[in-house]
Amino acid sequence: MRYIKKQDREPDCLTKFKQEFLEGKRKEDPQWEFSKLDWDDFKNPEKAELLDVLLKEQGYICCYCGRRISISKRNSHIEHLKPKSKSRRPSYAHLVVTYSNLLASCNGYTEEQELEYEEKLKQNRDTPKLAEEFCGSKKGDWYDDNFTVSPLIENCAEYFTYTAAGQIRPANIDPIIEKAANETIIRLGLNNEKLIRVREKVIKDTLKLIDTKKFSSQELQKLIQGYDKVDNRGEYVRFCAAVLYYLKQEYSVKKKSGL
Template sequence: MRYIHKGQEPESLLEYRLTPHATYEGLPQEVKDELRERLAREQGLLCCYCMQRIKPEPDGMKIEHWASQSAPSTRHRQLDWKNLLGACKGGEGSPQRQQHCDTRKGDTPIKVNPTDEGCERLVRFLADGTIASQDAAIDGDLDQTLNLNQARLKHNRRAILDGFLEAMRRKYPGTTWTEAAMARELEELMRPDASGRLGEYCQVPIFWLKKRMGRLAQARP
């Protein structure tokens, strides 16, 4: 999971929200299409939760409501741009144990929010691909409600980290990598490509680099 900076909402969403009795279910198709496009692009075409690739098409992603659109206490946020995220299909149609992200979450409220600027400090990635948090409630969000330690996702995160570390060893031979070298790699990981895409599961090597750079900074006299 990575922090998602919410940009300006689409004009079409604002116009529709101001119409009498506007609801998410009543969204015109062209507005929903624009929503998918804008959400996917501001997220680097990554799922807001698991960070696998999404596509701005009906069969390539879902529009997620972080706060439930149907719960009485949060129904008023069903057309709130800051409450909308782009999520993967999350194993839709599979047994529940294989589902993840929005498909698994449903209307269950969660504490962890990708649009909170400090969310990345609350999440850590272990060498075996596990995603976890020292905050018990958030750890439950990640592991149970969102099922982000589902076997395939965990395997994919580990493969991304292993591949990144191997590439670093080839690019920077030796046992110690300089802070400048790691800063360059960090900048590259955080920058979308020419098509606006971030690398799948990019927050895993980003977390690893930031952790290692932090240790270097602490070791300086």
Template sequence: MKYIKKNQEPVKFSNWKALENDDWKPNWDDNFQKPEKVIVHDSLLQEQGYICCYCGMRITRETSHIEHFKPRSSYPNLALDYTNLIASCQGESEEPPPVPVHCGHEKKYWYDKHLMVSPLEINCNEFFKYPASGEIQPTNDPAKQAAAETTIEKLALNINKLQNMRRVAMDAALLGIEDLTNEERQQLAEGYEQLDSNGQYTPFCAAIIYLLKNYF
């Protein structure tokens, strides 16, 4: 999981919400459609570097959906709060429906502030470790293990599909790594923490960074 630094919400989204009056109120279900929804979706993708907020796989508008970190069912007042919106993989309109289900669609309406690791918290990466096998595991820190274990389970982050994708991404990143010095490996890890020239992060960069910093 990679930390998401939230930006200011899009001006057009703010202006749309500001149109609220006695006869009309902005509402997620009834009138949050084009162009406002598309504008918000694109903004979320951009601030996340086009990777899923939870698993870190590459996403586009077509292969992702707008996720409420704190679910609307329990926090209706946050339905249109930009600070509560992130982009998760598995789009609403993908055909056929993606199987197996994971990340936002698997999480559904679950949320526990004590047991859900948030990608909006700057230290979210400290809750997990990534062996070269492609698994995601809880950290060794006892204070963080319960939240890490629960988050992995609730988001189905350890299904075979994601393990295989992580392993392929890590294997590709390790090609030729033996010839690098420790300092060069650290510099390489730091490079994966940055956006590329297209404004994108490398898919599963959190796992790659962990591997480069902890296994050499």
């Protein structure tokens, strides 16, 4: 998970929808509020425009797991950090179209699963719809003020560590952070076996790069700075939080050794 810095003001497409929809609803009911909104009433083109804004804001990676997502692949959705359910208690339904509560999540399957699925379709093979097993699809209506690690927390990346086998673990910083990280991992399915498999490959590629290149601390610092920002297409490297975790560990070792 990496920090997502929201814009200072909500996107124009969201403002336009809210103004026009509210005006229409209040002609029928002067007391109508967005807590009553049926999410399916938020339609294109504004909905698609908002998802595009969120994807750009996140460097085209999932707000939770960090896998690659895009508009063209249709492998993402607008995610409510605090759930939009009207029946949930406590209810956050009043935040249903609040920009600061809206993120872009993957649909709970990996790029590798997508490619396999598309290949089967090309071959006219009967294949079931991809299962949505992690991130926003897994999370559902879960949210806890005390134990949800949000990508809107500036140091959220520090709540987690990664094993070379691709697993994500709570950081051993203090008991409260550890509990929050562990609960978030479980509720979002971040150690789903398919997710672990693709994360492991990215981590192993990083470790191989470190071992092969024998970077100095200065070189590692530049590499970290590069991975910590979007490329010329506006994209972060997929699973960049895991990549940065290992680069920073190596940098710390080299720095202490004076290399």
